[in-house]
Amino acid sequence: MNELKEISQHVVEVARSAGADDVVAEAIVTEVKQVRFSNSQVDAVNSWSEEHLALLVAIGKKVISSDIRTLTDLDPHARALVSLAKKVPPSKTYEGVAPGRFKYRRNPVDGMIVKLRDPSRFVHEAIAGAEGFGANNVGGTFYAIHERVGLASSGGAVGADESTAADLSVRAFSQPEASGHAVCCTPTLTGMEAKKTGERAGEFASHARDPVMGEQGKFDLIVDPLFLGSFIQSTSSMLSAMRVEISNSMYAKKIGKRVASDEVTFLDDPTIRSTTRRAFDHEGVPTRRNVLIKDGVLKTYLHNTGTAKRFKTRTTANAGPLIPSAYGSAAQPMAFHPVVVPGDWKMDELIADTKRGLYINNTWYTRYQNYSTGEFSTIPRDAILRVENGEIVGAVKNIRISDNMMNFWKSIDALSRKAQEIYWWEEAAPPSTLPTVRAKQMTITRSA
Amino acid sequence: MIDEDLAEYMLDAASKHTPVLAEVRLESTSCMQLALKAGQVDTIASSQDAGMNVKIFFASGVGFSSSNVVSKAEGLRLVRQAVSQAKSARRKSPCTLSAEKAVRTSWEVRQKKSLADVTTEEKLDYLRSLDSAALKTGVKVQGRYYDLKDWETTRFFGNSEGSRIKSFIPRMKVESYNLVSAKGETEQSMREWAGSGGWELKDEWNLLEVLPDEMRMLKKQIEHGKRVKPGKCDLVCGSEVTGIAAHESCGHPMEGDRIQGREMSQAGRSFISEDMIGQRLGSKYATVIDDPGIPGSYGYYAYDEEGVKARPRYLYKEGLINEFLHNRETGSKMGLVSNGSSRAESYLREPIVRMGNTFVAPGDFEEDELFGTVKDGVLMNSFTEWNIDDKRYNQKYVSREAYFIKDGELAGPARKCTIEITTPAFWSAIDAVTKKVRFDAAECGKGDPGQGMSVFTGGPMLRLRGVSLR
Numbered sequence: 046m047n048e049l050k051e052i053s054q055h056v057v058e059v060a061r062s063a064g065a066d067d068v069v070a071e072a073i074v075t076e077v078k079q080v081r082f083s084n085s086q087v088d089a090v091n092s093w094s095e096e097h098l099a100l101l102v103a104i105g106k107k108v109i110s111s112d113i114r115t116l117t118d119l120d121p122h123a124r125a126l127v128s129l130a131k132k133v134p135p136s137k138t139y140e141g142v143a144p145g146r147f148k149y150r151r152n153p154v155d156g157m158i159v160k161l162r163d164p165s166r167f168v169h170e171a172i173a174g175a176e177g178f179g180a181n182n183v184g185g186t187f188y189a190i191h192e193r194v195g196l197a198s199s200g201g202a203v204g205a206d207e208s209t210a211a212d213l214s215v216r217a218f219s220q221p222e223a224s225g226h227a228v229c230c231t232p233t234l235t236g237m238e239a240k241k242t243g244e245r246a247g248e249f250a251s252h253a254r255d256p257v258m259g260e261q262g263k264f265d266l267i268v269d270p271l272f273l274g275s276f277i278q279s280t281s282s283m284l285s286a287m288r289v290e291i292s293n294s295m296y297a298k299k300i301g302k303r304v305a306s307d308e309v310t311f312l313d314d315p316t317i318r319s320t321t322r323r324a325f326d327h328e329g330v331p332t333r334r335n336v337l338i339k340d341g342v343l344k345t346y347l348h349n350t351g352t353a354k355r356f357k358t359r360t361t362a363n364a365g366p367l368i369p370s371a372y373g374s375a376a377q378p379m380a381f382h383p384v385v386v387p388g389d390w391k392m393d394e395l396i397a398d399t400k401r402g403l404y405i406n407n408t409w410y411t412r413y414q415n416y417s418t419g420e421f422s423t424i425p426r427d428a429i430l431r432v433e434n435g436e437i438v439g440a441v442k443n444i445r446i447s448d449n450m451m452n453f454w455k456s457i458d459a460l461s462r463k464a465q466e467i468y469w470w471e472e473a474a475p476p477s478t479l480p481t482v483r484a485k486q487m488t489i490t491r492s493a
Numbered sequence: 494m495i496d497e498d499l500a501e502y503m504l505d506a507a508s509k510h511t512p513v514l515a516e517v518r519l520e521s522t523s524c525m526q527l528a529l530k531a532g533q534v535d536t537i538a539s540s541q542d543a544g545m546n547v548k549i550f551f552a553s554g555v556g557f558s559s560s561n562v563v564s565k566a567e568g569l570r571l572v573r574q575a576v577s578q579a580k581s582a583r584r585k586s587p588c589t590l591s592a593e594k595a596v597r598t599s600w601e602v603r604q605k606k607s608l609a610d611v612t613t614e615e616k617l618d619y620l621r622s623l624d625s626a627a628l629k630t631g632v633k634v635q636g637r638y639y640d641l642k643d644w645e646t647t648r649f650f651g652n653s654e655g656s657r658i659k660s661f662i663p664r665m666k667v668e669s670y671n672l673v674s675a676k677g678e679t680e681q682s683m684r685e686w687a688g689s690g691g692w693e694l695k696d697e698w699n700l701l702e703v704l705p706d707e708m709r710m711l712k713k714q715i716e717h718g719k720r721v722k723p724g725k726c727d728l729v730c731g732s733e734v735t736g737i738a739a740h741e742s743c744g745h746p747m748e749g750d751r752i753q754g755r756e757m758s759q760a761g762r763s764f765i766s767e768d769m770i771g772q773r774l775g776s777k778y779a780t781v782i783d784d785p786g787i788p789g790s791y792g793y794y795a796y797d798e799e800g801v802k803a804r805p806r807y808l809y810k811e812g813l814i815n816e817f818l819h820n821r822e823t824g825s826k827m828g829l830v831s832n833g834s835s836r837a838e839s840y841l842r843e844p845i846v847r848m849g850n851t852f853v854a855p856g857d858f859e860e861d862e863l864f865g866t867v868k869d870g871v872l873m874n875s876f877t878e879w880n881i882d883d884k885r886y887n888q889k890y891v892s893r894e895a896y897f898i899k900d901g902e903l904a905g906p907a908r909k910c911t912i913e914i915t916t917p918a919f920w921s922a923i924d925a926v927t928k929k930v931r932f933d934a935a936e937c938g939k940g941d942p943g944q945g946m947s948v949f950t951g952g953p954m955l956r957l958r959g960v961s962l963r
Binding site: 079080081083084085086087088089090091092093094095096097108109110111112113114115126129132133134135136137138162163165182184185186214215216218221222226290291292293368369373374375409410411412413414415416417418420421422423424426443445447470471490491492493 | 526528530531533534535536537538539540541542543544546554555556557558559560561562574575577578579581582583584585586612613614617635636637638640670672679680681753754755756757758759761762841842843877878879880881882883884886887888889891909913914915918938941942943960961
């Protein structure tokens with residue numbers, strides 16, 4: 046790790062010597078092992094190794110960033126980027142890099158994940174677990190991830206970080222249209238409950254047997270953490286100040302206003318034990334617990350140094366990667382580990398208290414008509430269980446939730462006392478710690 | 494520069510393990526990304542990437558290993574790792590591959606004006622011109638974000654059967670996000686234009702006219718749009734809506750790996766099964782083709798990631814389920830050969846079955862003829878919110894631009910017209926198709942980790958009789 050820190054420090058010095066005013070260098074080494082499985086057997090065992098340096102340089106307000114896909118012989122790359130920066134037009138909204146020398150927490154790393162040689166055994170355990178609950182077709186993925194980071198900036202930040210994660214996703218079918226989905230996300234291999242995860246997916250698949258066509262209308266929805274994770278993706282993204290700046294968020298101009306029910310407190314907390322615990326953001330600012338929505342009231346957006354200055358506030362240490370993605374800026378503020386604070390309901394109480402509702406395992410394809418107003422629809426998948434007068438009475442299929450996202454958060458009236466870290470594919474992302482919640486009177490539609 | 498000797502070295506090393514097949518890919522990409530936010534330069538990023546991968550097939554399993562460190566030592570490590578991973582899979586049913594001819598060739602997409610010769614300032618000027626064109630409309634555009642990405646990729650593919658293929662493909666895309674407001678309401682537009690080729694692509698897109706037209710259209714939708722009275726009526730789909738339906742409810746359910754269950758825990762399965770070839774799914778006007786060979790298209794390729802020559806695939810043909818998309822593994826499972834559908838986002842990802850350019854085949858109607866017999870209907874030119882379930886059976890499209898049709902004539906704007914319909918109901922309702930095919934660029938999502946894949950969607954205008962709208 047110190048080696049990566051030294052590489053970053055050296056690159057900052059080289060870029061500064063070449064004429065850069067501001068520099069942020071982040072050296073990243075990632076090792077990923079993956080097992081893909083379907084039809085209850087392994088399809089492929091994959092691995093990828095990446096080492097690269099994300100580099101941002103600025104001369105005055107002339108800013109450019111680059112993903113340098115090597116960690117050797119970096120000096121010419123750094124000098125070349127500074128030369129390029131001299132030629133680009135200024136970005137009037139550039140506000141500099143985070144100043145300060147920081148102290149960082151040290152995060153524990155699981156040596157068992159780092160040294161893992163045969164990840165397939167977890168897959169076989171999960172398949173057996175699901176089949177034990179009546180599943181006849183099981184698929185999913187297992188990931189083991191080890192990431193090391195070294196960061197330095199001309200503002201004074203110098204740090205190193207390291208993390209490990211193991212993720213298991215299991216989808217089990219008991220019939221062609223009856224399935225259940227469960228995940229296990231853990232920073233240590235001892236926390237990997239493969240068999241139990243398979244059993245949970247199998248149990249959902251068993252409950253989902255013989256689904257009938259769902260009805261249109263208003264229903265109370267009890268949604269699993271996995272389902273909620275899909276909503277967290279778009280919701281947390283709309284809390285980014287960058288999305289607010291371009292009117293691409295239903296949270297624009299809502300600071301201090303009610304955006305959820307009293308029951309909802311929503312955080313971003315990369316400091317807790319999770320697969321996405323991190324010591325600093327991509328500008329080198331130490332991460333912290335940020336309360337974004339407290340008791341239903343919007344408290345702050347997610348900020349980096351630049352957006353914070355433009356919004357006349359302080360960074361929340363949520364600067365994202367220096368290399369932008371689609372519709373994204375360099376260091377665009379992003380959530381690292383969203384958390385919805387649990388409530389005090391037991392699961393059986395939630396169901397017993399629901400007169401006409403649906404208990405939904407998972408969803409996908411959440412899409413918006415208009416991010417600034419929040420109209421959306423999403424397609425529940427896996428177990429959709431009909432609840433009548435406090436009891437599960439059967440399974441349904443072929444429904445869609447067509448409503449408004451602000452309305453969903455305002456309609457939550459109950460949260461489970463247990464929360465779970467979830468991550469699935471790129472739908473329930475980023476990894477988040479979430480309870481089961483109930484939203485009242487949401488609109489269900491279906492194909493005519 | 495691609496080191497072909499390194500590929501040979503890795504193939505030699507892999508062959509010593511006597512796999513059913515060994516594949517090696519080497520790749521290098523240069524990329525430039527620019528973004529303009531509310532008229533100001535927001536992002537300038539440039540990157541050079543290079544890397545390689547090895548895929549090993551044994552009867553007992555498949556191993557794929559990749560790295561962005563390019564050296565002999567790393568190549569040898571990747572081979573050993575892929576072999577070890579393949580052996581660890583312990584499959585119950587053996588992995589088989591279709592027999593394919595070994596190919597030695599090279600292909601490239603030429604640029605009239607090289608992307609590398611266009612300065613950053615020129616590219617930014619282009620984005621600025623789009624922004625000012627949108628502003629000059631006088632429409633209140635409160636959200637303005639434009640980005641431009643161009644990238645050139647050189648690849649080398651080799652396998653243990655003797656195939657050796659070199660390729661070069663440049664691509665460019667522009668994405669826009671706009672939020673138009675009027676009368677205290679807003680409408681959103683998120684669009685993409687992309688293709689394979691050079692800087693000349695922007696001239697074909699004509700965005701200096703297209704974007705201002707979009708702003709004016711959205712303003713009209715807000716000011717004059719009326720909601721559709723829920724119920725059954727005729728629907729005319731513009732090519733953008735035709736294209737998304739072709740992609741989502743034909744292309745995806747016809748992917749061989751999805752049908753065989755390999756994507757079951759991510760992108761899902763398919764309502765179509767292997768034994769449904771030849772069954773009727775739509776009217777005789779429903780012919781959907783996937784053709785990676787369209788020159789200049791965003792989904793263009795001449796040979797796929799397994800060295801199989803690309804060709805048009807008739808997925809639905811005159812309403813019948815006709816041909817699935819296959820790679821060597823899925824084709825083999827059905828006793829068929831590959832039809833060249835293996836693609837990967839980059840060397841860091843395993844190649845899987847993907848679409849290229851999916852579109853509805855043209856018919857024989859002129860566009861104005863399509864409305865003549867529509868007494869009461871809607872023209873849905875474009876969409877905003879859309880989705881489809883993971884078996885690709887229930888889909889929904891909400892209009893961005895739509896108009897009422899009354900007695901064969903276009904009437905005023907219809908706002909947020911919504912169709913929620915099953916796949917067979919959509920394709921069975923078509924009774925007329927126009928002559929002219931138009932395409933849109935899109936990023937198709939699939940795989941785990943997700944691989945965004947460049948595709949075209951498209952087609953002519955379609956007329957659907959008696960579908961439920963709201």
